[in-house]
Amino acid sequence: MTEQLISLSIEDGCAELRIERPHKRNALTRAMWGELHAALGAVARSSAHLLVLRGSGGVFSAGADIEEMGAFLADPVQLAASNALVRDTQLALERLSCMTLAVVEGACVGGGCGLALACDFRLATENARFAITPARLGLLYSAEDVRRVVGLVGAARARQLLLTAQPVDAATALGWGMLTEVCDAAGLDERIAAWRALAAEVSPNSVAGIKRSIGMLGGAEPADFQALAELFEAAFVHPDFREGARAFLEKRAPRFHQP
CATH class of the missing domain: 3.90.226.10 (2-enoyl-CoA Hydratase; Chain A, domain 1)
Known part of the structure; x- marks a missing residue:
């Protein structure tokens, strides 16, 4: 075995x-x-x-x-x-x-x-x-x-x-x-x-995008500034932003990890 x-x-x-x-x-x-x-x-x-x-x-x-x-x-x-x-x-x-x-x-x-x-x-x-x-x-x-x-x-x-x-x-x-x-x-x-x-409190989409930005700017992968700009803009139409903004306005914790 x-x-x-x-x-x-x-x-x-x-x-x-x-x-x-x-x-x-x-x-x-x-x-x-x-x-x-x-x-x-x-x-x-x-x-x-x-x-x-x-x-x-x-x-x-x-x-x-x-x-x-x-x-x-x-x-x-x-x-x-x-x-x-x-x-x-x-x-x-x-x-x-x-x-x-x-x-x-x-x-x-x-x-x-x-x-x-x-x-x-x-x-x-x-x-x-x-x-x-x-x-x-x-x-x-x-x-x-x-x-x-x-x-x-x-x-x-x-x-x-x-x-x-x-x-x-x-x-x-x-x-x-x-x-x-x-x-x-x-x-x-x-x-x-x-x-x-x-x-569990933060947006998975934000974490992924921020990590990719840090990785590119820190040398973990080739820097692609166009891709980073697209990631930034895409966050504004992502469901996580809608949930985060709604939670902020409703003065409650966001629920990013819903099934």
Whole structure:
């Protein structure tokens, strides 16, 4: 029986995608990246307004599976294919039309950190630790990964993270702009519930359009200003605007997620 290493559940407008390999500190194999990519496709086709991404066993992810990486050294074709899959999976996560929240406990290293940084928001517990370590292996972080790091923490902090490969704790990561929020472990479920409620309050059409604008202007995809102008104009005739405007005039909360 094949071990399930990636799980996906979608319920009440919230998708939860979990890395399920705690005995290996949720180290990611090529097969797991493939499962993540397929799961993100399922989320994209769903009506979820929030994706929560997390690891099992109190660890987010220790990054690449080192044993598998060793096997790839003898097969450049497989190594290139694996790198392409990682890139495509992180881009698929970054380009999801719904809100995305990485919930980080414990270690968040290398490719695992890349996953967290591809999310819109990052909620971490106080014991979270972040490290980007390709320099220790004689490798580079991909251009897409570097873009995300620089976009969050700026060039100076990116140099510190990437060139020294030194870990930073949750408090430091919050101060640098890598994290959206830090909480104690006992309050984690409560904070996730608050994010679920927040995502349910806003227009899915607005979220999708705003994320596409940010993605284009931030380099996640080629900038198409005509497309962005059309998205802006189309919002004024979208049902979400009618509901939002009606709710504002009637002094009530909008109901965007009606079946």
